Amino acid sequence: METVGDIMVRLFHGMTPSKIIKWIIGMIIVFVMVFPIYWVLCIVFADPGVSIAVNPYLYPTSLTAGINKIIGIFRETTIARAYVNSLGYVFFQVLGVLLICSMAAFEFALHDFPGKRVLFLIALLALMVPGIVVLIPTYLLVADLHWLNTLQGLVVPGLASAFGLFVLTQYMESLPRELFDAAQIDGCNHFRMYWSIALPLSKNGLITLAVLQFIRTWGSYIWPMVISQKQPSYTISQIVGAYNNVQQYATIDTIMAVNVMALVPSVLFYFFLQRFIIEGVARTGLK
Amino acid sequence: MLRWIRKYNKHYLMLLPFFGLYSIFFIYPVISGIYISFFQWDSVHPPVAVGFSNYINTLTSETFAKVSINLLTYVGIAVPLGVVLAFGLAVLVDSYKETIWGKIFRSAFFIPVMIPLFLTASIWRWLYSPDLGFINTALGWMGIASIDWLTNPKVMLYSVVIVDAWASAGFNMLILLGGMKNIPSEYYDAARIDGANKFQEIIHIMIPQLESMFFLVITYGFISALQVFDVPWILTQSTFDAYGGPQLGMGFPVMAMMARAFNTLKFGGAAAYGLILMIFILVITLFQFRIRRRQETE
Numbered sequence: 001m002e003t004v005g006d007i008m009v010r011l012f013h014g015m016t017p018s019k020i021i022k023w024i025i026g027m028i029i030v031f032v033m034v035f036p037i038y039w040v041l042c043i044v045f046a047d048p049g050v051s052i053a054v055n056p057y058l059y060p061t062s063l064t065a066g067i068n069k070i071i072g073i074f075r076e077t078t079i080a081r082a083y084v085n086s087l088g089y090v091f092f093q094v095l096g097v098l099l100i101c102s103m104a105a106f107e108f109a110l111h112d113f114p115g116k117r118v119l120f121l122i123a124l125l126a127l128m129v130p131g132i133v134v135l136i137p138t139y140l141l142v143a144d145l146h147w148l149n150t151l152q153g154l155v156v157p158g159l160a161s162a163f164g165l166f167v168l169t170q171y172m173e174s175l176p177r178e179l180f181d182a183a184q185i186d187g188c189n190h191f192r193m194y195w196s197i198a199l200p201l202s203k204n205g206l207i208t209l210a211v212l213q214f215i216r217t218w219g220s221y222i223w224p225m226v227i228s229q230k231q232p233s234y235t236i237s238q239i240v241g242a243y244n245n246v247q248q249y250a251t252i253d254t255i256m257a258v259n260v261m262a263l264v265p266s267v268l269f270y271f272f273l274q275r276f277i278i279e280g281v282a283r284t285g286l287k
Numbered sequence: 288m289l290r291w292i293r294k295y296n297k298h299y300l301m302l303l304p305f306f307g308l309y310s311i312f313f314i315y316p317v318i319s320g321i322y323i324s325f326f327q328w329d330s331v332h333p334p335v336a337v338g339f340s341n342y343i344n345t346l347t348s349e350t351f352a353k354v355s356i357n358l359l360t361y362v363g364i365a366v367p368l369g370v371v372l373a374f375g376l377a378v379l380v381d382s383y384k385e386t387i388w389g390k391i392f393r394s395a396f397f398i399p400v401m402i403p404l405f406l407t408a409s410i411w412r413w414l415y416s417p418d419l420g421f422i423n424t425a426l427g428w429m430g431i432a433s434i435d436w437l438t439n440p441k442v443m444l445y446s447v448v449i450v451d452a453w454a455s456a457g458f459n460m461l462i463l464l465g466g467m468k469n470i471p472s473e474y475y476d477a478a479r480i481d482g483a484n485k486f487q488e489i490i491h492i493m494i495p496q497l498e499s500m501f502f503l504v505i506t507y508g509f510i511s512a513l514q515v516f517d518v519p520w521i522l523t524q525s526t527f528d529a530y531g532g533p534q535l536g537m538g539f540p541v542m543a544m545m546a547r548a549f550n551t552l553k554f555g556g557a558a559a560y561g562l563i564l565m566i567f568i569l570v571i572t573l574f575q576f577r578i579r580r581r582q583e584t585e
Contacts (some may be wrong), residue, residue, distance in 0.1 A: 023388070026379055029397040033457070036410050037398070039421055043413075054422050113298040120305070126313050128572075132514045132541055133565040136548050136557045137316035137323065140330060158310035190297040221517045222545075237405045239334035243407050246524045252419055255409065258465030262406050270401040274394060279403070281458065282465040 004127055023264040030215060040263070043256040077233060079239055079261060085151070085228070086218070086236040092155045093217045094210050101164035102172075102206065106194045108165070109172035110180055120169075124160035139226045149233040159219075164209055171205025173200060206281035211273055218265060236262045319530065324559040329552040341559035354531070354538045357444060361515065361539070364446045366508045372452055373459030373504065378489065381467045393464070397457040404454060408521035412437065412452045416523070438520055443536035446485065450518050455511075458502045460524050466500035506575050516541040550558050 015023070042057040045066030068197070074080055107113070108120050138157050147153030175198065183193050199206070224235040234242070243250045243258050270277060303403075324341055328334035345351055376396050383389030401406065413421050415436035417488055423433040436446040474492050481493065519525075524530035527550035532536025540560065548557035 015529060022379065022382070026388070026392050030454070033398055036414060039414070040410055057421065094295065100304045100308065103301045107298050107301050108527060111298055113295045114422065119302065123305070129317065130514055130565055130568050132508060132544070133320060133561045134313060134316040136544070136554060136561055137320035138312060141312070141316060141319070143330065148446055159310040159314060160305050165305065190301070194301065215401065221403070221405040237403065240405055240409050244412060244521050244524055245497070245526065247411065250429055253412055255304050255413070259409050263402065266401050266403065270398070278393070278397065278461060287421070
């Protein structure tokens with residue numbers, strides 16, 4: 001069992017003046033990266049009605065005030081509904097992308113068939129076309145399908161993700177092909193090979209893609225803004241945007257309480273899945 | 288023929304969900320986008336063919352000139368600055384190797400990347416606030432006068448650059464760090480025997496070895512910076528009928544495209560706007576690939 005003293009010794013072992021300067025620079029950057037988030041919490045957990053001159057929000061002053069603000073947000077606004085919408089959007093988007101892209105990746109990575117190269121190139125074309133070009137035409141298509149302000153309108157157009165296909169194909173290419181040849185000889189059918197052999201073996205690839213897709217979907221702003229323009233179908237990003245709107249006259253406390261609610265899933269996600277996130281970004285080079 | 292179908296149909300069956308959705312929600316929008324860009328259409332009345340006038344109107348409009356200059360200035364500053372910052376962070380983290388501090392710094396520097404951009408913007412809008420914001424409060428402590436980060440047209444562009452640097456430095460850092468790990472340590476050993484110092488090692492070994500990583504970070508940085516939307520939109524409290532803040536100081540092309548579509552309901556014009564932007568992005572990207580190939584052959 002390490003004592004606090006042992007840990008301190010380990011942390012600061014062998015520090016020379018130049019190393020201390022480097023460390024101080026590092027800590028200043030840590031401060032810059034973390035402070036804005038800390039500041040949000042200080043504003044939410046502050047006594048209401050105290051002027052900024054008295055309390056410049058550098059430390060939290062009241063736990064109950066913060067809790068009351070957050071409860072107030074849930075009571076007075078549609079944020080609970082927006083949460084459900086956002087979670088539904090993220091859940092079905094991640095699951096759908098994993099399923100549809102893994103099926104296609106299974107074929108591209110492990111089998112040969114006529115037209116394979118051409119189809120793969122066509123699919124990767126989407127990586128080269130900036131998303132902004134298809135935004136308006138896709139919106140018009142979703143409107144034609146009468147899918148505006150619906151969950152399927154948010155989810156379905158993003159399911160055939162070229163990015164997802166690319167990541168999973170790369171992972172599955174490292175699986176041994178002999179395994180699948182042997183399974184075929186044993187009479188295993190094609191879909192079962194995918195479902196019971198390829199999927200379990202590409203667990204890491206699937207987790208990486210799930211993590212990256214979560215970050216993208218939870219963070220998407222312009223797409224829900226276009227598709228869910230009416231109140232009950234707002235996502236969290238729409239609520240945050242709406243509160244920052246000129247016509248809202250929302251006070252800083254209210255907006256920050258909304259921000260905290262939007263922040264919680266991202267922070268939890270980072271806290272628990274940090275290893276996969278860092279590996280995933282480093283490995284794919286994209287987010 | 289029948290045998291051929293029987294032999295391969297299982298493969299095409301597995302590809303069907305992907306390519307079915309891909310055709311409907313990617314290929315079709317690309318084609319219909321090009322098609323409607325030659326029409327005047329508000330999605331209610333029948334479309335009217337107008338030839339190239341959507342393109343001409345866009346290119347000659349006053350806002351287009353303004354938002355394009357904003358975009359070029361923004362991209363010209365934000366991308367190089369972002370890469371330099373990310374490289375600095377990566378060198379710092381890398382110097383700690385796999386020690387605790389290396390992990391602490393890496394995790395902390397990456398935190399902003401996890402925060403959705405719309406949320407980042409919503410937080411920074413208040414950090415920049417003239418009377419409540421921390422930044423002006425801190426400047427006040429140092430005896431510096433308040434800066435109108437969000438309303439002074441001379442400053443606004445740089446306010447977006449700062450937010451972008453904060454939000455994306457950690458992401459690029461991680462990619463560069465991955466490249467640094469792959470540099471064989473023998474290279475450094477050899478340099479040290481020749482009497483190279485830390486600075487020379489970075490210049491002569493690390494930077495050349497990271498060439499492909501820099502290329503990735505720069506091209507990806509350009510593609511996302513050219514489509515900048517979330518941050519300036521929220522910082523200026525934009526709506527479809529009023530965006531970009533005073534004198535369009537934070538106006539960017541995607542914002543103008545959105546306003547054209549949803550404020551004036553000119554969907555043909557908006558599609559043309561998107562296509563012009565795409566050509567712009569493709570030209571810049573191809574140009575980068577060109578430069579890179581030339582460097583490689585030298």
